[in-house]
Amino acid sequence: xxxxxxxxxxLTEAFIEGDExxxxxxxxxxxxxxxxxxxxxxxxxxxxxxxxxxxFQTGEYFLPELLMAGEAAExxxxxxxxxxxxxxxANEKLGTVVMGTVEGDVHDIGKNIVVTMLRAHGxxxxxxxxxxxxxxxxDAAQQNDADIVAMSSLMTTTRPAVQSTVNLFSELxxxxxxxxxxxxxxxxxxxxxxxxxxxxxDAAGAVELCKRLMGIPxx
Ligand code: B12
Numbered sequence: 001x002x003x004x005x006x007x008x009x010x011l012t013e014a015f016i017e018g019d020e021x022x023x024x025x026x027x028x029x030x031x032x033x034x035x036x037x038x039x040x041x042x043x044x045x046x047x048x049x050x051x052x053x054x055x056f057q058t059g060e061y062f063l064p065e066l067l068m069a070g071e072a073a074e075x076x077x078x079x080x081x082x083x084x085x086x087x088x089x090a091n092e093k094l095g096t097v098v099m100g101t102v103e104g105d106v107h108d109i110g111k112n113i114v115v116t117m118l119r120a121h122g123x124x125x126x127x128x129x130x131x132x133x134x135x136x137x138x139d140a141a142q143q144n145d146a147d148i149v150a151m152s153s154l155m156t157t158t159r160p161a162v163q164s165t166v167n168l169f170s171e172l173x174x175x176x177x178x179x180x181x182x183x184x185x186x187x188x189x190x191x192x193x194x195x196x197x198x199x200x201x202d203a204a205g206a207v208e209l210c211k212r213l214m215g216i217p218x219x
Contacts (some may be wrong), residue, residue, distance in 0.1 A: 001035050011076075013042070015048035016055075018068025019051065019147045020200050027076040037087075038204055039115060045080075046202075049073055049109075066085045073109050081116040088120025094189040095147040100142045101184075102161035107154035110184055110203070117203040123148075123210060134165040141169075141178050144196030148210055151197075152184040159186040166195050179213045181206070 003011070007030045014022035030040055044087055052069040055061035082096075098150035101111050108130045115127050126144050128136060141149050150170070153162050162182050169175055183206060194201035200209040208218045 003030065003035055004033075007010040007033070007035065007080045008044055012048045015069055015076075016051055017129045018056060018070075018072050018219075019050075019066055020068070021130060024070035024079065027079050027108045031079060031083050037083040040076075040080055042202060042204075043082070045073060045076065049070045052074045070109070077109055077112060080113060081150050082201055084113075084116050084120050089123075092122050092196075092213065092214055093124055094122040094211065095126045096126070096144055097150055097210060098126045098128065098146040099150040099152070099179075100132030100137060100140075101130035101152045101154075102158050102165060103131055103133045104161055105155055105158035106130050107152070107184070110154070111152040114152070114206045117207050121211075123207075123209045129178055134168040136159070137165050138168055138172060138174065141174075144154055145156070146178055148181060148213060149212075151180070151182045152195045153182065154185045156186050159191075162187065162197070163195055166197060181209060181213070 005024060011030065027040065029219055031037065036081045049069060052066060056066050083184050088218060099111065099115055103110050103165070115125050118125050127141055128140055137149055138161060140146070151165055153159050162195065166180055169178065169180060179198065180196065182192050183200055187198045198209050198213060200206045211218050
């Protein structure tokens with residue numbers, strides 16, 4: 001079910017105003033009404049936070065507003081992630097993914113959603129958290145015998161860290177041993193292709209991408 005208009009409007013406002021209590025209450029109301037958590041993310045959360053980002057960029061919002069919107073989104077995310085996890089009926093293990101937000105970047109709301117989606121669809125995910133250095137990605141991939149290494153980067157200033165991570169895998173001769181993928185606001189499909197990484201723009205696409213990389217048919 002896509003997000004009904006009254007909920008759409010109220011939840012958008014709650015995120016834009018950084019109203020944590022309202023964001024939590026409306027998210028729960030939407031989930032109880034049977035609204036698809038992924039629709040809430042793609043139709044409401046991402047556009048509302050993009051608007052917050054735009055207001056921050058144009059000087060209409062300052063750091064406190066950005067922080068409040070981030071907190072409202074984090075609280076809503078926990079419920080959305082729980083709903084996604086509960087809807088997953090994955091018994092089989094499709095592969096192992098090591099995932100983190102790259103060095104210098106603290107944005108993890110989108111990364112956490114991708115982690116939850118991958119787990120709900122049967123992937124084992126080792127979540128390295130945020131500000132993950134290139135060597136920490138490499139160590140975790142080796143220690144966990146990963147199939148896929150997934151990097152999230154939200155800022156133009158941290159996109160080079162995606163490149164450095166990819167470079168480190170090549171320098172160590174590990175190119176091809178692990179499939180590398182990247183996503184988040186600073187990454188585009190063209191750029192990812194240039195550096196030899198897979199890409200998807202959202203969490204549902206990340207599941208399809210990982211399945212394809214593992215040679216699993218995508219329905
Ligand atoms: C919330 C937020 C914050 C919160 C983060 C809270 C948290 N725990 O994550 C807080 C307040 C802490 C924050 C801090 C900062 N922020 Co901020 N933030 C945002 C905001 C508004 C929303 C980000 C978000 O959560 N989106 C919602 C999620 C669901 O979307 P997503 O992350 O894109 O993830 C989806 C997809 O991209 C994809 N995906 C994500 N990762 C991956 C990985 C893979 C492998 C794949 C396949 C897919 C995938 O799937 C997800 C689900 O569909 C953005 C605005 C924007 N346009 O994005 C700015 C934004 C990213 N922030 C920005 C800035 C500048 C900052 C600060 C530097 C501000 C400051 N002066 O301190 C600091 C950064 C500090 C640091 N070192 O990292 C800028 C970056 C500009 C740039 N240079 O590119 C932005 C773009 C705002 C703007 N327009 O100016 N921020």
